[in-house]
Amino acid sequence: MDLDLVIPAVVAGLTTGAVYALVALGLTLIYGVLHIINFAHGSLLMLAMYGVFFLHTLFGIDPYLALPILVPVFFALGYALQRGVIMPASHGKDQNILLVTLGLAIVLDNLALYLWSSTTRTIDLPYAFEVIDLGFALVPIPRAIAFFGALAVAGLLWLLIARTDLGRAIRAVAKEKQGARLVGIDVEHIYAMSFGIGTACLAVAASLLMPTFYVTPQVGYAFVLIAFTTVVLGGMGSFEGALIGGLVLGVVEALGGLFLGESLGQIGIFVIFILVLLFRPTGLFGSRFA
């Protein structure tokens, strides 16, 4: 093994992995509280990425400045989707929820295809190719920002869940829905809040991704599979699991790409996914945050 190639690949993998972790954090929060698998998660990310793209192209807003605009918008979108579409359409049945979110994903992906065509779109930024020299690897500045941004969001989420009244209510609902209702917590509101926060994470991820990534209508599908893998690997509903899982997958993908070539590289992720689902469906870290 040539370390001169491996170390930069690992570093690049960690920076990608941090964004995977961020996407997975939203998914794991939704899973942990609502116990549903949100198939539309990737499509919502795709929507947020288009949001960043159009804010930049039409109004010249820098991707990082788009963050404070998109986060509340996507929080509201997530809240409304949960209360207005997912809950009424699924009648509270598990497999129906999966199907409703699948339906949402189909609608969003194809609406994007219809409206914006399958053209691959990127943002040109003057600082996109500036790098930090770590001595053993070169890291593009946007990727470094993405890495620390993702860690910061993970920390904020943890604070929110562990230290605030909202977080206490979320944990109560996640653990014992009926009990929470009995002590006066509005369970439907907490569900929608969790879905909204999970969706808001995607707006952050999109802002951090777009300086170095592209967007197409199908981009969400790739991300949602990786996010599922991350969540399953880390243990459904576990924050630290999602964080570590995301970083691991980023590295696996980078190394897979290095040794197997770009097209086969992603296979490592799915093989891990299948193996973990089969042998350890509770994930490596097992515990839910609640």
Added chain:
Amino acid sequence: MSRTRLATIALAAIVAAALPLVMRSDAWLSMAITTLLFVFLGQSWNVLGGYGGQFSFGHAVFFGSGAYATAVLQVKLGMPAIVAAFGGMAAGAFVGAFIGALSFRYGLRGSYFALVTLAFAEVFRIVASSLGITGAGFGILIPLDARALNLQFPSRLAFYYVVLALVGIGFAISIGLERSRFGAWLMAVRENEDAAKALGIDAFRVKLGAIIVSGAMAATAGVFYAQYFLFIDSGIAFGPHVSVEALLGPIIGGLGTAFGPIVGGILLHTLGDLAKRVMGDAPGLSLVLYGVLLIVMLRFLPDGLNGLLRRLFARSPHGVAKRMPANA
């Protein structure tokens, strides 16, 4: 079987057989052929998802295995098309046995099973787009040699009847499930796996049987798809839209019913075609409609169109009680 049901089946068969004699345009025929192929794919999904309650989100893995196996055997290894076709079906059954043995052995249920099938489809897609023998990123072109022995039929009309016969077989399999001991076991596992086990049903083997049948059927759809369009690549064969097509028809038509996949599949494709005519052939438009329809159906008609028809039917004074238990 009740007299009304027999009459419905006979009427549907006659209409389906006579329609192409009235609708003579090539465009209509090719739409009908595609529709029927995907109806059959839906029927295959319905065996596992509808009757067995195991929701697969990756039925493309079987469809694609059938399409690729037949194309590789025929084009790259020079086998006769018929042999290659059976190879394709066998490949589907084998992949079904493999995925089923793994996932059911480790007790994957519900969402977990859905995700693992999805992951398998994705693995197969990546492998097919990377290996030389599957044509890598280019796909496989099947040479045109229109003889029935090649499963390529000289006219679209002939192909229509072949695919119609497939749908007939799919329907017969569904009826067979509803009336057989195996089907009863399968539905018992769907309703309550633990209770079924307590009654002595080998849930693992029953589910395995269902996924093998379902896999072979989906692969057959893939085989005929490949012979009809004469071209496949990894996106066409293993892409997520195939898996989505497979499950939409049965769910919209009515899960675990013999008519469900047929009604649902025809409704979807007719709507998609109408949308194309009204709004132009824009990519993605028909799928937007499908997705909206899926959500609306789940919201207002969770038991599908078939359930709606049955409830309307049940309100009428005739034949109420005796129809209900068989399909409830």
